[in-house]
Amino acid sequence: MSNDVAAKLAAEAAVAAKAVAVLSTEQKNIVLQSFADKIRQATPTILAENRAEVAEATANGTAAAMIDRLTLTAERIEAMASAIEQIIQLPDPVGLTRQIEQRPNGINIAKRRIPLGVICMIYEARPNVTADAGALCFKSGNAVILRCGREAIKTSLAIAAAMRQALAEHNLPDAVISIVPDPDRNLLLALLKQDDYIDLVIPRGGEGLIRFVTEHSRIPVIQHFKGVCHLFVDASAKPEMALNLLINGKVQRPGVCNALEGLLVHQSIADSFLHKVAAALAENHVKVHACAQSLPYFSGASVIAEDEFGQEYLAPEIAVRVVADFDGAIAHIDRFGSQHTEVICTEDQANADRFIATVDTAVVMHNASSRFSDGGELGLGAEIGISTSKLHAYGPMGLEALTTEKYVVTGVGQTRV
Amino acid sequence: MSNDVAAKLAAEAAVAAKAVAVLSTEQKNIVLQSFADKIRQATPTILAENRAEVAEATANGTAAAMIDRLTLTAERIEAMASAIEQIIQLPDPVGLTRQIEQRPNGINIAKRRIPLGVICMIYEARPNVTADAGALCFKSGNAVILRCGREAIKTSLAIAAAMRQALAEHNLPDAVISIVPDPDRNLLLALLKQDDYIDLVIPRGGEGLIRFVTEHSRIPVIQHFKGVCHLFVDASAKPEMALNLLINGKVQRPGVCNALEGLLVHQSIADSFLHKVAAALAENHVKVHACAQSLPYFSGASVIAEDEFGQEYLAPEIAVRVVADFDGAIAHIDRFGSQHTEVICTEDQANADRFIATVDTAVVMHNASSRFSDGGELGLGAEIGISTSKLHAYGPMGLEALTTEKYVVTGVGQTRV
Known part of the structure; x- marks a missing residue:
């Protein structure tokens, strides 16, 4: 029938x-x-x-x-x-x-x-x-x-x-x-x-x-299973630019697939940058799931276990992790990313090029907000869907x-x- | 396990x-x-x-x-x-x-x-x-x-x-x-x-x-299910060219997916053209499965029923059908083709354009042999496979x-x- x-x-x-x-x-x-x-x-x-x-x-x-x-x-x-x-x-x-x-x-x-x-x-x-x-x-x-x-x-x-x-x-x-x-x-x-x-x-x-x-x-x-998008703030990133990309990516519309769900911070700038991140996220009422190293910077944050990364919060919540270096960021994204959109904030062109070449994702961005990852913003005029598989x-x-x-x-x- | x-x-x-x-x-x-x-x-x-x-x-x-x-x-x-x-x-x-x-x-x-x-x-x-x-x-x-x-x-x-x-x-x-x-x-x-x-x-x-x-x-x-490729010989086709495309398409290597499995002939030229086809196919020992209208031209051919068209013979055998007009050829291919390769032989550019635009196939050819439908011949250098679905x-x-x-x-x- x-x-x-x-x-x-x-x-x-x-x-x-x-x-x-x-x-x-x-x-x-x-x-x-x-x-x-x-x-x-x-x-x-x-x-x-x-x-x-x-x-x-x-x-x-x-x-x-x-x-x-x-x-x-x-x-x-x-x-x-x-x-x-x-x-x-x-x-x-x-x-x-x-x-x-x-x-x-x-x-x-x-x-x-x-x-x-x-x-x-x-x-x-x-x-x-x-x-x-x-x-x-x-x-x-x-x-x-x-x-x-x-x-x-x-x-x-x-x-x-x-x-x-x-x-x-x-x-x-x-x-x-x-x-x-x-x-x-x-x-x-x-x-x-x-x-x-x-x-x-x-x-x-x-x-x-x-x-x-x-x-x-x-x-x-x-x-198009989900959007677990990350912003990697590299050692040479401009802090103001990185904060803007973070807040725009997480706060402007938290319930959509191109919103940020994870922030990765190069450890060489962690101390200075995380203070600013904590203030900006608090001001925007974003709940933080912090790795052990970043936890002290966020009052009221909960610690996140290794296997809890990769969640699609679709809410004013974000996972924060300090990574040892560039390769640590790539490894995290490889494991927890969803092949949707990944962003690097850096002033180092060689690192930007390497990120663009290496990261396994449908949309890779350098110094631009993850929120641009949709048909209208990318100039397609209209969008029928998003594919996170490669065929x-x-x-x-x-x-x-x-x-x-x-x-x-x-x-x-x-x-x- | x-x-x-x-x-x-x-x-x-x-x-x-x-x-x-x-x-x-x-x-x-x-x-x-x-x-x-x-x-x-x-x-x-x-x-x-x-x-x-x-x-x-x-x-x-x-x-x-x-x-x-x-x-x-x-x-x-x-x-x-x-x-x-x-x-x-x-x-x-x-x-x-x-x-x-x-x-x-x-x-x-x-x-x-x-x-x-x-x-x-x-x-x-x-x-x-x-x-x-x-x-x-x-x-x-x-x-x-x-x-x-x-x-x-x-x-x-x-x-x-x-x-x-x-x-x-x-x-x-x-x-x-x-x-x-x-x-x-x-x-x-x-x-x-x-x-x-x-x-x-x-x-x-x-x-x-x-x-x-x-x-x-x-x-x-x-x-890539199969290759049931047709040659449509239009009213204005040059008979010698059409015969060459037919023999090359069927005889040069009959066991492959880009070999011809069907010949469609415009009825306005059927009488003169089918005499030549019969001689050429006989000379090349090709067995003919003929529609009722073309049957008289082929000695030793068997008649083919409507629902027997569309077979992939992969052998020196071919189905022959006289079609009333251009639309008859398109309708036949729509029903029996395999979206692999379809060929029109015509001197009428408007018909060639219409065939190219209308026929539902991965490779459409005008005045060229179906045998060119492979990676090497189309200039890809090498072929990993053929897709007859569109994705x-x-x-x-x-x-x-x-x-x-x-x-x-x-x-x-x-x-x-």
Whole structure:
């Protein structure tokens, strides 16, 4: 039963994907504008569905942070629509062709960007993902299957209905944007087996969701388990710059994956620098988990055991460790980092170069805040997800990561000798 | 037990990968030359192991084609060593940095190529893959775990031993190139769960092996199920060119994945062209599976039912179908193609462009033989595999496909507003 539903959904999306793949940039942009318009027009309906879901979630005792993510307002719906209008402005990667070479036998080799086909987005209680993912997949020439969590399903269905109305008015199949109507786990499992039709699965949510999807999927999965980002303050760092990077990285928005979760300090500057760190963190009400050596600098800090490093606090809390040298910092990150974002603060260019070359992470930064590690800040324009595994994409993923390249070979009848 | 062995193998490879990742191109090339030298020196040992395995396979009644793939000679070992010397000549993708942009806040965004980490190659009775994969993974800065089939395991161990001797002489860990000593299926299953250590699995072999690996792997898998390649001869094709592409594609080496398995002929030229096709295929002893409309042209051909199209004959056999028009050809390929290589022969540039844009395949060709669809012919220098799924790589994969890109962000202390 679940298998039949999943196979039908996936097969229809695969057919619909062919219709989107051949649209011109201009055609896609017209439909995207219509997505934005229809979402604006549907504001009352979307809000009504959302109010009911928020009430239900509140009655069920759902955590405040999740209620906040779930809740829409007229302003948030307007932001959704204008985000789609920003996607219209982004360059379309589909069709870009790069010349590779002309071979001695005269055949000409090029590579051309094409859509992936069908993307399956799996997310929890974030209704805005419905609009974002729908628009990004459409702009990159793909069909999308949206699988939203139980808490936000009615809101998401209302948003998707607005976009599907735009599709219908432009004679495009409904299945260009499908939404799984039933958040049943068996149906999710059945979807994850549709590797004949679905090209990529992008889960967004907690580590548990991502592990579940990875374990059960026969389709390639973009993995983004967590963000345990470190700032390493090297011996030659400017203390003021290092403090700014620390406070910005930890305090500006502590609950996100590019927030800092660990501070590593070169022991040669530990004494002078940690006094300043203690004052700045105290002023910003950040709780410190300190290594034995740094503990005396922080009043009210708790000591952290070796195996307690590497936690994703997602809160105004940070682990602090004094490292003996550059290699100590690298070793710590190797063991406890999450291949998301790692930052060095140093005035020593050789150390910066070595850090950039050595550290195993999707985004490596020198003298810049970890908070820049997202699609918008890195210039992608919009982000469909972040990959912390190295296949296909590594780091924040924009439109290009929703495409691949095919080889285009042209000749005048050459045959192989 | 299998789990412990697999975890140890994978964890050691992950440590070794860090040692290879930081080698310069010059250092890697010196070690690669040593791989070639040691393999040449080990010729007597490799041949002795191989003779024993060939004898055993012959006694077990193994098919002639497999015996041929398994058998090494002094010449084949020399070819292995000189293939490694060709890999030395290839450009090293690791470290290549491309500037993305400078953001308005002054941070600078670049992307730099890095190795994937640990590659697991799973293959059957082809001992030359041991040397090829060992050298390609090494040149691209990765560690490799080789899992060779039962028939060729002793030969492969002898080849790997030669390469590991070279590693030892250059103070590199053994685990840079590991070989799974036991072709036990439980051990393979356990390896496929080591997603904490292994970054990519590349199976090379029959469709059954690839389905088994895909189904059981928690690690991303490069999929290459089969090659069902078509030549579409359009109304405006030059008949002589079309015949040359047909015979080259089907006859030059019928047992490989880029050989033609289907001929599609535009009905407006069917009568004149099929007479020539029949003569040419008969002369080359190619068996024809003909659609009802083309059947009368081929003496001795069998008629093919609709659901019998799409077979990978890997033999001097071909399916022939007359299609009503261009769209009929695209529809046939959509249904029966394998996303490997598709060829159009036409003098009509608009049709060529439309074919290139529309057909869903890793390699699309206009007026060139499907036999060019491999790494060497497309200018990659060497090929580690072919991907017929769109993630990470699509089509023949060379050194670049064994790497990924990380973001490198540099600033002067910028923080996020």
